Amino acid sequence: MRRRAERRRKAAGDPIDTLTLQLRLGEIAREIQALAGSRGFAVAHHTRAAQAAYDALLAEACRRAGLPVEAPHLVTDRTPEAERLREELELASRGWSW
Structure with missing residues (x-):
């Protein structure tokens, strides 16, 4: 039982x-x-x-929360506004706040 709890904690980060x-x-x-x-x-x-730093942190937060992360736009290396908003809303719906 103790090992299971420890594995769950490690999986969640x-x-x-x-x-x-x-x-x-x-x-x-x-x-x-x-x-x-x-x-x-x-x-x-x-x-x-x-904005690039924010997008990178947002992607890391999504990975930690188990959310899919789309690759940045290849031409501009920036996350489109709609994707950024989707990630923010998904994280907020899972209890994240900042």
């Missing part, structure tokens, strides 16, 4: 790692929101970099 991932998603989301209202040199570059 370390809860501390999951919490860290959720916190990091929230930090990046806030950074993207702050960049949306700013002006200045290289804001577009920082916004793209932050």
